[in-house]
Amino acid sequence: DVKVTQSSRYLVKRTGEKVFLECVQDMDHENMFWYRQDPGLGLRLIYFSYDVKMKEKGDIPEGYSVSREKKERFSLILESASTNQTSMYLCASSLFGDTQYFGPGTRLTVL
Amino acid sequence: KQEVTQIPAALSVPEGENLVLNCSFTDSAIYNLQWFRQDPGKGLTSLLLIQSSQREQTSGRLNASLDKSSGRSTLYIAASQPGDSATYLCALNNAGNMLTFGGGTRLMVKP
Numbered sequence: 748d749v750k751v752t753q754s755s756r757y758l759v760k761r762t763g764e765k766v767f768l769e770c771v772q773d774m775d776h777e778n779m780f781w782y783r784q785d786p787g788l789g790l791r792l793i794y795f796s797y798d799v800k801m802k803e804k805g806d807i808p809e810g811y812s813v814s815r816e817k818k819e820r821f822s823l824i825l826e827s828a829s830t831n832q833t834s835m836y837l838c839a840s841s842l843f844g845d846t847q848y849f850g851p852g853t854r855l856t857v858l
Numbered sequence: 859k860q861e862v863t864q865i866p867a868a869l870s871v872p873e874g875e876n877l878v879l880n881c882s883f884t885d886s887a888i889y890n891l892q893w894f895r896q897d898p899g900k901g902l903t904s905l906l907l908i909q910s911s912q913r914e915q916t917s918g919r920l921n922a923s924l925d926k927s928s929g930r931s932t933l934y935i936a937a938s939q940p941g942d943s944a945t946y947l948c949a950l951n952n953a954g955n956m957l958t959f960g961g962g963t964r965l966m967v968k969p
Binding site for chain 1: 951959
């Protein structure tokens with residue numbers, strides 16, 4: 748079974764803090780993705796990575812950065828958290844052209 | 859740019875009923891189409907993936923069809939059960955990696 752894990756289920760941070768969200772997959776997938784999900788706006792892609800140290804911007808990259816130093820791990824970084832980044836964050840991984848496997852999500856609240 | 863629409867946004871049916879969820883898309887040059895299930899506060903679970911060259915896929919009580927010429931896909935759920943209550947999302951893969959999601963249909967199956 749493919750397993751995608753995320754470092755926290757719930758996270759509360761203050762405005763201006765630097766926030767790290769970690770995602771790990773155990774299936775040697777080359778592709779990894781970060782989405783955010785908001786009511787009424789659906790799932791939107793923030794960043795995606797197709798190989799170690801490679802990344803591409805998604806639909807809403809502003810205010811975020813990513814890091815992929817190892818194939819199994821993909822980190823999402825909020826350099827200076829703001830209240831409008833309060834959201835559910837979902838990580839996924841896949842092989843090229845195959846189904847995406849999602850983690851359980853991290854619900855981030857920025858106060 | 860691909861746009862994906864799911865109608866209805868919410869659906870309530872009695873247990874045992876057969877039902878159809880709809881997904882429409884604007885760009886038929888797709889790589890594949892996927893259906894996901896999401897339980898409240900959780901990540902997404904992959905249900906079915908239909909490749910561009912396929913017309914349908916089946917898994918247990920679920921059957922998904924794809925009609926590229928009309929820009930439509932349907933997810934058929936036979937003999938619905940209360941445990942089927944969840945949000946169902948369709949997603950289009952246009953270029954092999956990134957997905958465009960519909961807004962989802964929230965299904966409630968009443969005992």
